[in-house]
Amino acid sequence: MLTVKMVVTGPFSAGKSEFIKTVSEIEVVSTEQNISAEEERIKSQTTVAMDFGRINVDDSLALFLFGTPGQKRFDFMWEILSEGMLGFIVMVDSTRPETFREASNILNSFRNFSPTPYIIAANKQDLPEAWDSDDMRIALRLNPEDHLIACVAQDKETVKGVLLELLENILLEIDKA
Amino acid sequence: MVSYINPKNSIREIASVIQMKELEIRRIVYGLLQAGLVRFVRPEGAPPQLPGLEAAFPGVKAKDEQKSLVNRLIERIRSV
Numbered sequence: 001m002l003t004v005k006m007v008v009t010g011p012f013s014a015g016k017s018e019f020i021k022t023v024s025e026i027e028v029v030s031t032e033q034n035i036s037a038e039e040e041r042i043k044s045q046t047t048v049a050m051d052f053g054r055i056n057v058d059d060s061l062a063l064f065l066f067g068t069p070g071q072k073r074f075d076f077m078w079e080i081l082s083e084g085m086l087g088f089i090v091m092v093d094s095t096r097p098e099t100f101r102e103a104s105n106i107l108n109s110f111r112n113f114s115p116t117p118y119i120i121a122a123n124k125q126d127l128p129e130a131w132d133s134d135d136m137r138i139a140l141r142l143n144p145e146d147h148l149i150a151c152v153a154q155d156k157e158t159v160k161g162v163l164l165e166l167l168e169n170i171l172l173e174i175d176k177a
Numbered sequence: 178m179v180s181y182i183n184p185k186n187s188i189r190e191i192a193s194v195i196q197m198k199e200l201e202i203r204r205i206v207y208g209l210l211q212a213g214l215v216r217f218v219r220p221e222g223a224p225p226q227l228p229g230l231e232a233a234f235p236g237v238k239a240k241d242e243q244k245s246l247v248n249r250l251i252e253r254i255r256s257v
Binding site: 079085115163171177 | 210216217229230232233234235237240243244246247248249250251253254255257
């Protein structure tokens with residue numbers, strides 16, 4: 001069986017685990033641990049190694065989804081998880097502008113790991129305090145050719161939309177190669 | 178133990194030589210990683226990492242075949 005891999009990355013509490021849980025066909029294999037740092041207690045648990053989800057196409061093809069840890073001290077996992085990826089998604093919490101700089105740094109790190117297509121998913125767009133996509137593009141210092149798409153990680157349709165947009169980008173990249 | 182941590186020795190080999198459990202060695206290496214004192218390197222003789230999409234489709238070189246795989250993924254995700 002051929003397996004292809006996509007990586008979901010982004011800052012702490014951006015919605016990466018939720019994104020994978022929403023679309024995975026299997027129960028997500030996660031490595032969540034209680035959060036120890038007081039300043040990061042905006043949720044109870046966080047991923048410390050990876051999340052793993054899967055979508056089977058048929059008996060001969062499957063898509064693996066790997067979620068990276070969001071906390072900086074686990075960044076040694078990023079390069080390991082990025083090896084052989086078909087593309088990657090950078091999740092950004094649209095309601096927490098204090099994480100935009102870190103999201104931008106993570107995007108740059110992953111671009112350096114592998115020249116594969118990527119997409120930025122502006123998560124939590126259902127919340128009233130969410131930043132507008134155009135403003136986020138500026139704050140994240142995205143290039144004009146970078147794709148940013150609105151998303152709600154608990155909403156299967158928007159999650160599918162992100163994956164489909166990334167796959168369309170991958171098709172274009174194959175044509176260009 | 179620290180002197181044994183280099184690209185030539187596996188965790189298992191280190192554990193065997195200094196007679197500690199593998200898990201204990203992993204915990205120590207993890208601590209060293211967090212402290213920035215060691216880093217991951219590819220093992221000697223390991224095949225180099227392929228660039229970009231070449232690595233994503235191991236053994237699938239033809240563009241049409243790669244596109245066919247991506248199109249199958251697209252169809253599947255649409256139906257999720």
